[in-house]
Amino acid sequence: MVFVENGHRLSVYRDHGGYKSLQKAVGMAPADVIEEVKASALRGRGGAGFPTGMKWSFVPKDSPKAKYVVCNADESEPGSFKDRYLMERDPHALIEGMTIAGWALGSNTGYVYGRGEYRYLLDIMDVAIAEAREAGMLGKNIFGSGFDYDLHTHTGAGAYICGEETALLSSLEGYRGHPRMKPPFPAVEGLYASPTVVNNVETFTSVPQIIEMGGIAWRDLGTEKSGGTKLWSISGHVKKPGVYELPMGYADMEKFIMEDCGGMLRDDKKLKAVIPGGSSVYVMNAGQIIGQNVTLDYEGLVAAGSSLGTGGMIVMDETVDIVESTKNLSEFYKHESCGWCTPCREGTDWLVKIFDRITSGGGRPEDVQLMLDIADNIEGKSFCPLGDAAAWPVQSAIKQFPDDFKKWIVNGAASNGHVVEANM
Numbered sequence: 001m002v003f004v005e006n007g008h009r010l011s012v013y014r015d016h017g018g019y020k021s022l023q024k025a026v027g028m029a030p031a032d033v034i035e036e037v038k039a040s041a042l043r044g045r046g047g048a049g050f051p052t053g054m055k056w057s058f059v060p061k062d063s064p065k066a067k068y069v070v071c072n073a074d075e076s077e078p079g080s081f082k083d084r085y086l087m088e089r090d091p092h093a094l095i096e097g098m099t100i101a102g103w104a105l106g107s108n109t110g111y112v113y114g115r116g117e118y119r120y121l122l123d124i125m126d127v128a129i130a131e132a133r134e135a136g137m138l139g140k141n142i143f144g145s146g147f148d149y150d151l152h153t154h155t156g157a158g159a160y161i162c163g164e165e166t167a168l169l170s171s172l173e174g175y176r177g178h179p180r181m182k183p184p185f186p187a188v189e190g191l192y193a194s195p196t197v198v199n200n201v202e203t204f205t206s207v208p209q210i211i212e213m214g215g216i217a218w219r220d221l222g223t224e225k226s227g228g229t230k231l232w233s234i235s236g237h238v239k240k241p242g243v244y245e246l247p248m249g250y251a252d253m254e255k256f257i258m259e260d261c262g263g264m265l266r267d268d269k270k271l272k273a274v275i276p277g278g279s280s281v282y283v284m285n286a287g288q289i290i291g292q293n294v295t296l297d298y299e300g301l302v303a304a305g306s307s308l309g310t311g312g313m314i315v316m317d318e319t320v321d322i323v324e325s326t327k328n329l330s331e332f333y334k335h336e337s338c339g340w341c342t343p344c345r346e347g348t349d350w351l352v353k354i355f356d357r358i359t360s361g362g363g364r365p366e367d368v369q370l371m372l373d374i375a376d377n378i379e380g381k382s383f384c385p386l387g388d389a390a391a392w393p394v395q396s397a398i399k400q401f402p403d404d405f406k407k408w409i410v411n412g413a414a415s416n417g418h419v420v421e422a423n424m
């Protein structure tokens with residue numbers, strides 16, 4: 001992606017080739033546009049990594065209903081801030097990508113749904129949409145093709161669950177943001193029970209490049225299975241936090257943190273832990289990264305014991321207490337659980353209660369197993385994947401950092417006058 005000064009302005013975007021991909025796409029058959037996206041091996045950048053071209057091909061071509069294109073700009077994942085960067089600096093790339101999707105899918109209407117805290121970004125989007133409409137890139141008969149397409153923005157009230165695609169659609173329809181049963185998947189029955197494609201901001205902004213370069217050429221920027229490039233939001237104890245674009249398959253994770261991002265913020269502190277994909281993935285310890293040649297792509301991170309998620313990388317040095325950092329995340333998931341299903345509503349609350357007990361000095365050796373049991377009863381048993389997201393940080397923190405838990409339990413018990421052997 002090319003970020004240029006004042007790239008949010010239509011004139012600047014067009015000076016750098018903007019909207020040429022849309023012009024090219026409306027000269028292609030819609031099915032051929034989908035084929036290019038399939039060939040690109042683009043996987044959704046919202047966290048789950050579902051192949052985008054395949055998702056688009058699930059939309060029924062012969063449905064008499066209106067079809068919708070929805071951009072998930074909720075970006076509530078702790079550690080993730082790349083979508084914010086894209087909408088701030090490159091809003092026309094998002095508009096262009098969504099409009100190409102509209103052409104490919106036979107849709108005339110798209111929505112950009114952002115979290116409440118992103119109102120200011122949707123104001124930027126509104127200005128860009130108005131500019132595009134004025135210039136004929138949105139609205140009636142785009143590039144003389146007979147294709148009509150328009151976009152609208154909508155803000156939620158700032159709830160993490162509204163990033164889950166079906167809860168997002170409920171919220172967009174004006175209902176409370178509760179997730180819906182799948183199937184039917186949104187591609188078949190989504191917004192207003194009509195075929196709907198929901199994709200992430202980064203996913204849509206990749207589409208103009210794919211059309212410009214051709215699917216295979218774009219794929220080859222990355223690897224065969226993880227095509228293209230990826231934006232990483234990196235925060236925490238590194239000298240140069242920010243948003244970085246890397247080819248998929250970049251080698252390697254240690255080099256990225258220690259060289260590209262400037263290494264540890266405080267030179268005398270060692271790397272302790274990294275959450276590589278936004279908070280909803282397994283936390284890794286330094287031993288899983290240093291000297292391990294972990295490639296930054298979907299396959300590399302799974303092989304290393306975690307996953308790519310949204311690419312929101314949180315780096316922690318040795319001063320971080322993993323019990324406290326994981327408690328912080330558990331409090332987030334408890335607060336954000338929508339309460340719809342019992343395992344998630346009750347389980348996230350119990351996890352926080354046990355963390356509270358441990359960090360207030362009353363932790364018992366059996367609390368660690370109890371937390372694992374609770375996490376196990378949330379994972380895979382909740383109505384939507386928010387439950388898994390709440391379970392994974394706890395499970396991996398206990399697995400990768402047992403000494404941090406032991407320290408709290410032994411010291412806490414000692415301060416309460418008990419003598420314990422913490423078997424973990």
Ligand SMILES: Cc1cc2nc3c(=O)[nH]c(=O)nc-3n(C[C@H](O)[C@H](O)[C@H](O)COP(=O)(O)O)c2cc1C
Pocket residue numbers: 043044045046047048049050052072073074075076077160161162163164165166198199200201203384385386389
């Ligand atoms: C609790 C929860 C929160 C989510 N939040 C977001 C989000 O903020 N942005 C996003 O793009 N996807 C989010 N997702 C993933 C979406 O459900 C969906 O997979 C995604 O928007 C699909 O787009 P993609 O295929 O382009 O990744 C979330 C999922 C869950 C379970």
